[in-house]
Amino acid sequence: METAKASTKKFNKATYLGWYEMMLRIRRFEERALMLYGQQKIRGFLHVYIGQEAIAAGMESALKPGDAIVTGYRQHGTAIGRGADTASCMAELFGKATGIVKGKGGSMHFFSAEKRYFGGNGIVGAQIPIGTGIAFAEKYKGTDNLCVTMFGDGAARQGALHESFNMAMNWKLPVLYICENNGYAMGTSVERTSNIKEIYKLGLAYDMPSEPVDGMSPESVHEAIEKAAKHIRAGKGPYFLEIRTYRYKGHSVSDPAKYRTKEEVEEYKEKDPVKVVEQTLLAKKYATEKDIQAIKNMIKEEIDRAVEFAEQSPYPDPSELFTDNYVESDYPFITD
Numbered sequence: 001m002e003t004a005k006a007s008t009k010k011f012n013k014a015t016y017l018g019w020y021e022m023m024l025r026i027r028r029f030e031e032r033a034l035m036l037y038g039q040q041k042i043r044g045f046l047h048v049y050i051g052q053e054a055i056a057a058g059m060e061s062a063l064k065p066g067d068a069i070v071t072g073y074r075q076h077g078t079a080i081g082r083g084a085d086t087a088s089c090m091a092e093l094f095g096k097a098t099g100i101v102k103g104k105g106g107s108m109h110f111f112s113a114e115k116r117y118f119g120g121n122g123i124v125g126a127q128i129p130i131g132t133g134i135a136f137a138e139k140y141k142g143t144d145n146l147c148v149t150m151f152g153d154g155a156a157r158q159g160a161l162h163e164s165f166n167m168a169m170n171w172k173l174p175v176l177y178i179c180e181n182n183g184y185a186m187g188t189s190v191e192r193t194s195n196i197k198e199i200y201k202l203g204l205a206y207d208m209p210s211e212p213v214d215g216m217s218p219e220s221v222h223e224a225i226e227k228a229a230k231h232i233r234a235g236k237g238p239y240f241l242e243i244r245t246y247r248y249k250g251h252s253v254s255d256p257a258k259y260r261t262k263e264e265v266e267e268y269k270e271k272d273p274v275k276v277v278e279q280t281l282l283a284k285k286y287a288t289e290k291d292i293q294a295i296k297n298m299i300k301e302e303i304d305r306a307v308e309f310a311e312q313s314p315y316p317d318p319s320e321l322f323t324d325n326y327v328e329s330d331y332p333f334i335t336d
Contacts, residue, residue, distance in 0.1 A: 011219060011222070015061055019061065019218045020274070020277045020278060020287075020295065021299070022057050022060070022080070022081055023057050023218070023273055023277065024296065025080060025299050025303075026049055026053045026056060026081065028300065029076060029086050029089065029303055029306070030077065032090075032303050033048060033076070033093055034046070036307065037253050041094065041311070042093045044106050044107060045108055046107050046252060047073055047074040047075075047251065047252045048076065048249050049074055049075075049077030049078070049247075050247065050248045050249050051182070051245065051246050051247045051248040051249075051268065052074075052077060052180060052215065052245045053273055053274060054217055054245070055078075055215050055243055055245060056077045056078050056080070056081030057081065057277075058217070058219065058220070058221025058222040058225065059081065059148065059178075059222075059225055060082065061222050062225035062226040063146075063148065065116070066116065066143065066145045067116065067145050068116045068117075068134050068138070068145065068146075068147040068148065069082060069116065069117050070117075070119055070121070070127045070131040070147065070148070070149055071119065071120065072121055072124065072125075072127055073107070073109075073121065073122050074152070075108070075120045079100070079112070082112070082115045082116075082117045083115050084100055084112055084115060086302055086306040087309040087310070088100040089306070090303075090306040090309065090310040091306075091309060091310040091313050092105060092110060093107055094313070095315060095316075096313035096316075097313060097315060097320070098309065098310075098313040098314075099313075102316055102320065104316065104324065105120065108121070108122040109121070109122060116145075118130065118131075118134060124152075124155050124158065125157075125158030125160050127149060127155075128149055128151055128155065128158065128164045128177075129160050129163065129164050130149075131147050131148070131149025131164075131177075132147075132149065132164040132173060132175055134147040134149075134175075135173040135175035135238075138174050139171070144233050145174065146175065146176055147174065147175050147176070148175075148178060148225075149164075149175055149176065150179075150180055151177075151179055152179065152181070152182065152185065153179060153180075153182065153185055153190050154184075154185025154186065154188070154193070155179075156179050156181075161202070162202075164177075165202070165203065165208060165240075168237065169206045169207065169208055169238060171237075172237035172238075173237065173238055174232045174233070174237075174238075175232070175238045176225065176229065176232060176238065176239050176240075176241070177238060177239070177240040177241070178240075178243055179199050179240070179241070179242045180243055181199055181243065181244050182246050182247045184259070184260075186251045189259075198212065198242070199242045200212050203240035208237070208239065208240050209231060209239050211241055211242070212243075212244060213241050214243075215244045215246075216244075216245060216268070216271040221243060224241050228241060248265060248269065278292060
């Protein structure tokens with residue numbers, strides 16, 4: 001099924017420049033992370049967001065700062081889009097004490113209460129009930145914030161999704177479910193794992209408003225999330241978007257992605273959101289070639305500084321092993 005194309009007319013120069021800078025920052029961060037992994041300066045797992053940057057860009061321009069986000073482990077781009085600085089993110093990949101979670105989370109577990117970013121979760125689909133719970137808390141407190149709960153096409157097979165959908169619709173919770181459908185759960189295509197090929201239709205069983213979205217276009221992502229957020233903030237309950245995107249790299253650094261043809265990858269690269277937005281900036285005369293180069297130079301210097309910061313930062317002290325595991329509370333629990 002083809003997704004509707006958004007118009008470029010409603011978006012101004014500042015929006016396009018913001019999208020371009022954000023997407024290029026994410027792209028360069030991820031490219032450098034892959035290089036550093038090859039140099040064994042980053043260890044463990046590494047799942048990069050290359051190709052999916054339009055989702056982070058279009059989402060952030062459509063949300064409010066008070067809205068919460070929770071997602072899975074392909075999440076560097078989402079965190080950077082939310083405003084996490086590249087230096088602390090890079091330090092986290094290095095396992096350093098200056099990382100966004102003090103070097104204790106690594107690639108899959110970024111977190112920032114200040115940015116309303118609740119991970120980065122390593123268990124497939126576990127963030128779906130977590131995000132539903134965050135939305136419940138927002139309704140309980142009477143805010144107009146929503147919780148964006150993101151997951152991949154593979155996680156859409158988890159039973160917790162159906163439990164969450166049912167609860168969210170029954171209680172009209174302010175949650176926006178987003179499936180980032182990049183076509184492959186690790187190495188297995190959607191077609192091989194489900195009778196339902198169009199994932200957004202899963203929401204229809206619960207009478208949840210559900211739509212497919214072109215995830216290679218920040219314009220389409222923005223418009224879809226703007227529409228969904230308006231519905232949610234009006235107290236009408238949850239919304240489900242299947243945002244169709246594509247990852248140019250393998251599932252993780254250990255995946256050579258031999259299950260895809262080169263022709264398929266090249267077809268999607270024709271839709272590369274970073275290149276398309278750059279072309280739009282030039283075509284609309286929102287930026288000159290010199291302006292574009294200046295942005296590229298600025299991002300390169302920023303990522304260089306982030307790597308230097310990570311390399312020079314110390315590892316966590318062994319005494320920190322048991323800190324941050326529990327939070328003391330004054331809540332009067334019944335101890336009997």
